[in-house]
Amino acid sequence: MSYEAARKDYVKHVLEESDCLESPIEMLESWLHEAVQETEDANAMTLTTVDAMGRPSSRMVLIRKLDQRGVVFYSNYTSKKSLDINENPNVAVNFFWPWLERQVRVEGTVVRLPEAESDAYFKSRPRESQIGAWASTQSEEMTSRDQLEKRAEEFALRFEGQEVPRPEFWGGFIIQPNMFEFWQGRASRLHDRIKYEPFENRWKFKRLFP
Numbered sequence: 776m777s778y779e780a781a782r783k784d785y786v787k788h789v790l791e792e793s794d795c796l797e798s799p800i801e802m803l804e805s806w807l808h809e810a811v812q813e814t815e816d817a818n819a820m821t822l823t824t825v826d827a828m829g830r831p832s833s834r835m836v837l838i839r840k841l842d843q844r845g846v847v848f849y850s851n852y853t854s855k856k857s858l859d860i861n862e863n864p865n866v867a868v869n870f871f872w873p874w875l876e877r878q879v880r881v882e883g884t885v886v887r888l889p890e891a892e893s894d895a896y897f898k899s900r901p902r903e904s905q906i907g908a909w910a911s912t913q914s915e916e917m918t919s920r921d922q923l924e925k926r927a928e929e930f931a932l933r934f935e936g937q938e939v940p941r942p943e944f945w946g947g948f949i950i951q952p953n954m955f956e957f958w959q960g961r962a963s964r965l966h967d968r969i970k971y972e973p974f975e976n977r978w979k980f981k982r983l984f985p
Contacts, residue, residue: 785876785960790967795980799955799971803879804841806957810872821869822848824859832859839896839947845883846950849896851913853944860885866950876960881952888947897941905939906930
């Protein structure tokens with residue numbers, strides 16, 4: 776079958792107004808909790824940034840925390856995504872859970888996570904991932920795979936027998952949301968779409984045409 780002819784009818788769930796919580800953050804938390812019961816990749820989200828020239832770029836990152844402040848993820852502060860954020864803090868993320876026939880879009884502005892929180896999260900990472908953060912000058916060109924592996928070996932020796940500190944060039948970001956959209960696939964492409972936006976110090980939702 777060619778991709779042009781691929782078809783799927785979405786019939787697993789519905790999204791009624793009565794299903795919607797007052798807080799879209801709590802609703803996203805609920806959907807995330809349901810999604811992670813079925814796969815380890817449910818915390819993956821597509822992050823879209825825009826550079827100083829107005830050119831968008833997207834990549835997959837992992838949500839690591841969700842609270843009333845917003846969506847938290849971590850990255851190298853010199854990476855392409857981080858440089859874009861420095862120029863334009865407006866971003867969008869998209870969660871897609873095909874096994875639940877659901878997706879969620881979030882738009883907002885980004886600020887850096889407090890250093891103490893980045894330190895605490897970094898300590899919780901596997902040691903190999905901690906070494907990897909030091910070894911990678913993320914988004915820069917490298918001559919070969921050997922160069923990366925050699926740098927990882929060098930930092931492993933440097934920190935042998937001691938705790939690996941968080942690099943100053945690595946840490947967390949918070950996406951402070953100003954829009955949520957919850958999408959539930961339905962039959963015949965008559966999907967459910969519920970959009971949340973701020974209204975008088977609270978969140979207000981409305982239904983959109985699919």
